[in-house]
Amino acid sequence: MAQKPSIPKGTRDFSPTEMAKRNYIFDTVKSVFKLYGFQQIETPAMENLSTLMGKYGEEGDKLLFKILNSGDFLSAVNPGELADPNSSKLTTKISEKGLRYDLTVPFARYVVQYQNDITFPFRRYQIQPVWRADRPQKGRYREFYQCDVDIIGSVSLLNEVELIQIVDNIFRNLGINVVLKINNRKILAGIAETIGEADRIVDITVAIDKLDKIGLDKVNEELLQKGVSEDAIVKLQPILKLNGNNEEKLNQIEVVIGKSEMGMKGIAEMRSIFGYLSAMTLETEIELDLTLARGLSYYTGAIFEVKSKDVQIGSITGGGRYDDLTGIFGLPGVSGVGISFGADRIYDVMSQLNLFPKDAIASTQVMFVNFGEAEERYCLPLLLKLRAAGVSSEIYPDADKMKKQMIYANKKGVKYVALAGESEITQGMINLKNMETGDQQLIKTEELVNILQEEAKRVL
């Protein structure tokens, strides 16, 4: 016998049960995106390498999956070049395309390519897999889905507010308690400016980011090591010791960075966002968190991160405002704001907390047991009626042993099994067995559709 086949490491197959759960997440996310007026786009799995290279740093370039040119890919390589055992040099000769690494760069490419067709502000969402040649490990895959939602072409802070509402709406629908942490790049810049270390914004933020993990003393030590002046570190202390609610925190920050124009702009942005939110009833806890940095080089305004309150896991959603996403493709000055939902982590959280509704992951509602030709003739018209009424149903295709058919129904998670043997047929009846409770009821065939249709409606 041949060796059992397998799939590449870091990739996954999804079974029917896993797919039902994943679809529940995707469907929820999509329906909220639509509710807020966002429209879907899709881009190809493959992009030209010229589109992808240099966009994710040197490390990212290495993590791109590259596709071998088709046909005789060596014909364009001269023997001298071929003799050079330098993989990365040869790569550019034999590969022109790569697999999408994220949805952000393809989106930027899309916006620039179709700039004349797009009506701005463009509210788009995109749910597609991405591929990274990362070392596979628990919870990190080489193929995984991203769910991105962005508004591009508007600087209004209402957009930030809408994204926060979307976060609230989606996690409320999914039943996950979350905290949304929010920060602002302009405030961070204001802090760096105020303490006289404007160029050190990255060092400072990286250090602040460790506050929770290593404590105040160690953070101060690290700042000193990085070359931040003692004077600056002293000035920074009130920022590191921030407390109170978001409004109180903003007031404390204002005291420190009040003279930085950039910093005050960040504070004003946050106050405006919090102002909008105060008129809404969100279930999500919103927390101003200056330690939040997330790809700082990229964001220019608000920065978001969402964490589950009940499961210890990294962020399950994140994003922020960027002012020059499309500049890399020659269209500068287009501001946007977006967030990305991490489907795999959301899946893990929901699995751990047992949050998938039973009905959402149910399979067939009713299966007819197959006792042979005569019984088939009796059941098939009923099957037609059920399906016409929208009731998910099937008949076991072979007249196998009853036990085998019941095992099938049970393993598949079929809700009801319908049995019609000789005596039922004579009476014009059918036996309906609830597979969960084991209850069995003898009903008239005319009742069958009504009973199951009512059930199906309740589920919807």
Next chain:
Amino acid sequence: MAQKPSIPKGTRDFSPTEMAKRNYIFDTVKSVFKLYGFQQIETPAMENLSTLMGKYGEEGDKLLFKILNSGDFLSAVNPGELADPNSSKLTTKISEKGLRYDLTVPFARYVVQYQNDITFPFRRYQIQPVWRADRPQKGRYREFYQCDVDIIGSVSLLNEVELIQIVDNIFRNLGINVVLKINNRKILAGIAETIGEADRIVDITVAIDKLDKIGLDKVNEELLQKGVSEDAIVKLQPILKLNGNNEEKLNQIEVVIGKSEMGMKGIAEMRSIFGYLSAMTLETEIELDLTLARGLSYYTGAIFEVKSKDVQIGSITGGGRYDDLTGIFGLPGVSGVGISFGADRIYDVMSQLNLFPKDAIASTQVMFVNFGEAEERYCLPLLLKLRAAGVSSEIYPDADKMKKQMIYANKKGVKYVALAGESEITQGMINLKNMETGDQQLIKTEELVNILQEEAKRVL
């Protein structure tokens, strides 16, 4: 300015309108699959090349997109091998993975890999993109979606019947008039056997397949050229001149091939399938068509093909019974039957016939015009209520010129625009403009949710 970015030839971006239409097709297909008790699986985009190679013939191997091994992919290649300018030899050294070429081989791999977890008969569907390094041309892409539905692990002809019902149900829901052509490999084998050319089944079927295009005389000529005996060709004539309804055709075939056991088995299968179907009211025309061959080497029983009646285009769905799909991966003797829906061609047919329902591809139901801060404060609570009521809605994020906002609403296909200026606010009213008819009505804000919610319900 940088050159406008582009995408690899043969690949496509999908705009919001295209996505809405594609989703309409996929959602319809999926909902019918579910109604018939099929469950979804997904497999990774990348498979090991050992899984893919040799499964699609020599030509297919060339059309596989191969992925360059990550890291220093030349380290495992010795300089001597590298000096050999033979692309295909080097490929196996520097590439271990390829992109999925279809959904059939990954499904076979899946069934073998998880044979102990799967409950047979396994009713699965799968909707994912596949990639082929074909020369791009009109209607042929290097990345396209397949929608496959199969029942594996049961020889019952009820499965064939279910697939025909699914075809009927899906195209009825989509509004496409179709003819489903059906043939049976066993009948073809019986014909070849009867005319004494059992080994020539492929040649004969290829020739029969051309009947519509080149006519009877040329077909006979071709058969002669291929070495089929004159005697055999004479025997074949009644088959080539078949007419009448399906039952009459079967009777005529029976006269010719009645002594072939295999052939009679095929006729019995067809009679059984037609028998089941006669008890159902299908809109689809079912036509026995002996010229239908489709990947003959692969199918062992029924063969299906679906064509649009109103648009000249190749088959939009096809499939058949196979008896040894999983044998290639070491699990012999598992019979299955499946069909594949061609999303791109279905899309083209629906576009040509203008079959996409307006509501299915609608975008936001209502957009609030943004007149500034005071008006925002008036509109935002209404927006909250609408979304809570499930009405897809948005507010234009900036207080731009009215004209710009109306152009946005118009281009996006927004159904209603809601306007609240100073006078409306004073009265507690809102102006609701139907963007299609141009009608405008002044209504109380309390009525807004009801009116739009009723509309949204009608659409569902």
